[in-house]
Amino acid sequence: MFVILKQRAKSREYRSERSSAGRVEPSVHEWKGMASLSYPPMPPILSLVVIFILVYLIDTSNACGMQLCYDRWRTAASAADNGLIKPPNGEIPACVAHRTHLVCLIAEEQNCRTNLQYQMTKRGIIHKMKNDKCYAVGDVFNASAVMDKGIIIRPNNLICTFRSKYDKTPIKYQHCGLFGDPHLRTFKDEFQTCKVEGAWSLVQNKYIMIMVTNNPVKDHGAATATSKLTVVIKKNEDCASHDFVTYRARTNYLPGTFENGRSDVGPDKSVAIQVMEPGKHVEIYLRFIDTTIRVRQIGRYFTFAIKMPQEIVEQSLGDDTQQLCVQGCPEQEQINYKKYLAEKRKIMDLNQGDIAMTSERASELCRQSQVVDFYFDSCVFDLMTTGDENFTIAAHQLLEDLTELSPDIVKTQENRTYLNYEEIHPSSGCRLKSNFIPWTCALAVLLCFLFDQRNS
Template sequence: MSIAYLSSIVILLFYNPINSCRVEECAAWFQKTKDYENLVPKATERYCQVLQTYLKCMNDTQRFCHGNLRFHSSELVMRRHWKEFECEKWESCNEKNEDKRRPVNTCYFNPPPSSRKIKYCSLFGDPHLIMFNGTIQTCSEEGARPLVDNRYFLVQVTNKNVRGEALTTTVTKVTVLIRKHNCTSSLRYEATSDEEGLPRGFVDGTTFQMKSNSNSNSNAVEVLWQDNNYVEIALHFIHSSIHIRRQGPYLSVSVKAPSIVLETEGDVANEMCWAGCRRSSQISAETAVEQPKKFAECYNRRVHVPKKVAEDRCRNVGNSGTFFDACVFDLMFTGESLTKKDQVPYTKPKNFGKAFYFFLLSLHFSISGDDYLVHLSRNAQSDFRRLAPHHFQSQIIQQRVRQQQEHIRNLNISNSTKIFEKCVPSSSISIIFIPILAFVLIPMI
């Protein structure tokens, strides 16, 4: 069987997706492994091992491929190679030596992908979603929903209302399920916001898993616990990672994985990283920040922090771009009022005029809001800069600019009385602004 014919079959499978079975996925793995290890079709033990894994992949998807001509043609070619290179001899040879025996389910680590093939998704704050395609959304969904779901792992998030106010939800639970594979058994990790810190390992008490029949000395999967507020779950065998952070009563999660790992046969309409928030739960955060009073009146919420104060606080901790927008929105509408015991004593600075002194007082005493949210957005920004590929970071910047331009156009053409829809019944909740505080504090100056 010629090498040219074999290559043409593999290339044909790789560039012509088949929705009904995973024939192109098997071919893509086979081609990547060959390229990464510089393998050529010949009678060697390593080539036969890779060929055996390829045939097992084809066998696993066989029941979905009945009547698929490409599947049967490819399988026929590979089985001919198996016989032509006498791959059975490596099995029989290994059976004589227990230490060298390699079972069919040997764990082979995927070859490292290029940065252009890496995808990134993040969910944080009230909550703000950065999807795999670079779309940025703010939503108010409640309940459990998968963030990412594929044949290797599942990440499910639970959003819960945290203030009793409409459209005020944050991530309160993250569940990660590592599915059984040649490289790992089934593992489960759970993090909840009401615990004192993030767990150090999986629910069964283990922190890593290393297969003895692996082609790598690295752990296949491990929990890299940094501190009570940050954990990374590393899936080394597929070059993927899940990052969970905690700030007070809030959680955030980020996922980094190659595109070939994220591909799935199922419907991705329910996965937030692919499909986004449900349309009914999406919030125009830009409009809410520009029209805080109308937003609060429509959805029966409080403005916990004036816009200028929120912008200053978010800018002072280094937030920028998308994460600055998210921080401002969260401080204005989601943060919890600070208690008196949380406030730092404040003394009047010397050589400052009354106006500036009033401004500092307003910052110190009137700031509702929640520093946990400020740090959560800052950490999300740090993870994004460290983990997301450069081309994806550029894509996010461009997406933010487009959204801001669209927002300005919408404001210009919208009727000011119909900026927000589906308003909830009004209540006696008041809006807190600096002028109210001034009335109270002026006698102190």
């Protein structure tokens, strides 16, 4: 941009010198500051319009409030789990929670219509309602009406409910996710693609230990994916169990209970597992540390997502164990997926290289699965290295899970659905922040406008 401005200034000086010598000054349309580039100055009014549009898009993206709807769903789901919801038309109680979430989102549609994550969340709820055979029209949950009858449903009134040491401030949560070949989002919101074959720890603290085992994807070189996941709730006689409680999932086996055969332990079901979709999706909730764990089986492999209070995460920092969610993958286990995508992007014939799918075809499939940013890049990477289209579903579901667990995550995303080769060039290791590009464009346009005004 500054090179262009400098060239334009030199061009004006050159025309001024020619004019003073009695020569005919060339038209501004004849100026060529760069090869094959010719255009008049941008009209000031157009500059202002462009700036307004960019700022409007940023504001509408950040103004979409999905957290309220998620909180209403969580409250309704808690009431359903405690037997406080009894639909009169034969529906399961979860239908009321789903419908409560959907009605709230529809009410926010004016603010959220252009938000991709909003659309994904809404479609996800509609899909759940269809699977659970819920009615589109029916009861929604009214927390105040239930409380007026003297029934307390707030989780913080139950025994063994997590209470932050910062009583006067909202609880801050952190998230971690693992999916695909495998791709990792750490608690620090760092994005990595790793090899990590064998058994690895995801999270370990005095309350819980989570382990995964990654095995090679058959006939696809160095690609690995998660084939086993183990969750161990440690001894806690007050709020869990006098002994360890273990949940173990492996390929083609996603149980709906812990290994002791129970679906809950502790006072007021302070640790509980809920089957969201038999054989495909379970959710474990530990109320005494307010932690939610989601496990899905897609094809032969698993995805993992966790939401945990920041102060619980910080208790893991002093542990010497390599925890993928905390420290990330060891440097020697990381794969430069940006370099891979940049190097393989021009291969159009599968016989010409070691790819299972072309970049063009993989990008098309990943756009259809409605994934964005890192999840889009990871989806393309997995398809090119394995050719297994189940990985597109894995990327979509993991992004959906993290969005539902924390709708505020959408504020950090660019919603990019294409491979940015400038960003993923082998020499580039940085990740641009979500609003960096729009604001840079707006600033550049403003500078052009001011420069034209000064020299007009």
